[in-house]
Amino acid sequence: MWVSTKAQYGMRALVEVALGGDKPTSLKSVADRQNLSHQYLEQIFSVLRRAGVVESVRGAHGGYRVALSLDEIDALSVVELLEGTVAPVTCIEDADACNWTGQCSTEALWRRVDSAVRQVLGKTTLADLVAERRLLQLEPLPEAFAGVRQAQT
DSSP: OOOOHHHHHHHHHHHHHHHTTTSOBOHHHHHHHHTOOHHHHHHHHHHHHHTTSEEEEOSTTOEEEEOSOGGGOBHHHHHHHHHSOOOSSGGGTOGGGOTTTTTOTTHHHHHHHHHHHHHHHHHOBHHHHHHHHHHHTSOOOOHHHHHHHHHHO
8 A cells, every 4th residue: 555645745734723622713724734745735625525524614714624534534535535546456346357356376465454454534523633633743752851751751
């Protein structure tokens, strides 16, 4: 499985929009904060809007906001919306794509890889990613406290 920039940027931008809560977030501000192409984000968010993941709000203070609960949106759904399949090889989802299906010594390996990827992405919600982002925004420990903490370990 190769995750394209479409899925990578889409996930990053979706976290940014989710951080805005009920307040619409403009894709221009997301593009500026994440150093991404505004036009590319428009393409990505049109897919997410059609799928009901986000909704657009018109007006001077418009933009996008998440349309569902953050716990309802998992990374697997978003990646599949933007990428299509996450299968590492085509025969996993289309047995007719390969003459060796059922007789291939590596098929079980690819099925385990597919299962592991789906499990990790499926168990990771937008709420999880927002929480991780908020942790990254915390200020570093003051020097005096950091020294005390190191001495305790």
